[in-house]
Amino acid sequence: MTSADHQATHDVVKHSERHEGPQKHIIVFVLSIVLTAIAFAAVAAGGVNAAFTVLLLLVMAVIQVLVQMGYWMHLKDRGHMMPIIFMLGGFFVAGTAIVTALYWVWW
């Protein structure tokens, strides 16, 4: 068997890797809530300035997405190359449309 064969037959997640214990998931769960809380607090507090709040929200959102996808959707685990590729593909297609609509097209 060549290495390519090996890749094709073992593209499936090993069962043991799915069960890494609740500890990590609890940490991630708390982290998700904290991220959400920060976002809410930033808006509730008002203060500083709007541009900073928007930036903060965006950063929190990006971290949130990464955490959710990595841990809850298991994208960080082995054998998830295809979902990652397709997710990036989706981002690319949607991103192209949005960037074009915002910066190239007059209407």
Next chain:
Amino acid sequence: MAHAHSVKRHKGLMDWLTTVDHKKIAILYLLAGGLFFGIGGIEAVLIRLQLIKPMNDFVSAQTFNELITMHGTTMIFLGVMPVIFALMNAVIPLQIGARDVAFPFLNSLGFWTFLFGGLLLNLSWIMGGAPDAGWTSYTPLSTTTYSTTHGVDFYTVGLQIAGLGTLIGGINFLATIITMRAPGMSFMRMPMFTWTSFITSAMILFAFPAITVGLVLLSFDRILGANFFEVSNGGNPILWQHIFWIFGHPEVYILILPAFGVISEVIPTFARKRLFGYSSMVFATILIAFLGFMVWAHHMFTTGLGPVANALFSIATMLIAVPTGIKIFNWLFTMWGGQIRFTSPNLFAIGFIPTFVMGGVTGVMLASAPADFQFHDTYFVVAHFHYVIVGGLVSGLLAGLHYWWPKMFGRMLNETLGKLSFWFFIIGFHLTFFVQHFLGLMGMQRRVFTYLPNQGFDTLNMVSTIGAILMGIGILFFLINAIATAFKPKGVAADPWEDGRTLEWAIPSPPPEYNFKQTPLVRGIDALWKEKMAGNKGMTPAEPLGPIHMPSPTILPFVMSVGIFIAGLGFMFSKEDFSNSFMSLIFNNWIVVIIGLLITFGSMLLRSLYDDHGWHIEVEELEEEGVKA
């Protein structure tokens, strides 16, 4: 390990309604595709008959608008898409050495939603007028201000339901190709048809959500009084064009890529050579898909996007000629020095190449934004897209159907009739559409229902109509061929073309319902050819003979689709003023919609609560059949 438990086997019609076997679903797709292709073809002939001479009154202007709209919509969404899915269903599991698709239930659901969406759309002919705003259904023409009948509602709801089926099918094939390849079949050993179908499915996954959103917005505008495209209330009609073409341009590559795949299978088989430049073919396919999402605005150069957008979209569009050119040259180099046999599938494949090149050349011409201001909405555009879709895609599909017919049905198509249909088709095709380039350059607008005499249009339109009739005769020959073949006895060899290269030719024609008795071990590109060259009789099995797990047949996908169909009809007529009080009671109070959705969601609930573990074909049964084969 295998618990023998009997499964209810259906016979006759019930067997077809409940089947989850990819080979039978392929035949269903082919029948449905054939039906809609026939309807679209008749519409095409009626269009050409109307345009045969100046100031003709064969059909009225309104009927003509309905004809062109339904011709385009039917052919794209309901004609060629299902035939593509027919080939994908018939061939891909066999080519990758799988026993079925990843989700047989979804496969059936995808077919039935497609069929009911298509039927709903075509019901418009007998329910108060077909859609008449063009297959692109541009706003504001398609808004209630200008399209007062229910025609466009049939378009939005029908396509929504049919699109659901396509999306389900696409996702199913992605999962199938990623997870169900036989041991040893790495991505870079997949047959080209599987590769192009894989990329096409990925494009379906990314492109169809755009049209789904667009159709939702348009139907909300029309039925619920929303204002997404209504200028007077702050909407933007150009938005529809963007949404439509963000879907629509990838859609044309969704259509053509499987045809590229067919050509890449047929030409090596009948040249007795492996495909030239396999990895560059894969690369070109991916690049076409990638670029396909960045060019949609070339359909909109004349809407006034601005010079920056026009220039960038021009360049992106022209770039697509590069990977496409790679493919064309690879096919030519595959034939170079091969022992070419001019069988009917190979004739269609060879005819495809120059025809598609011509369509590609006019495509690059149209990509040039300044020139496009001249070509836009003329017959030049009509000629261009028929060259790529009919001369390209339909030729490719006919090549594929002739090629895989013995595998699908166990009977060879008649070669003489196949060749007759090829010559009538290709001569008729070029007669019809070649002259339309010049009609367009002379200024004949597309979608006009008639024209004045003595503008230089008369002769060319006559020629075009004669060509269309010849092309129709070619398709009729194919139909006669298919029907005549159905009465011949089954029993062609596993590899009837004798030079089969890929896995589907390693198993009987038609294959048994479990396809592969033992999953084959793949040792290289063109797995079967490799074994033949090594002097082996067939594929080396990758597993011992064991009981085969099969999915149970089920009526639920059919029932779910009926539910969606009913809900769709109810939604369309929810704001209609009925003279009959009972009708207004059930429609205006959303009762029909609720009944339809209850049927669908009820079936889903049933599916979720009732565990069906399928059934097994036992080893003894397999061995018995083995003696016969």
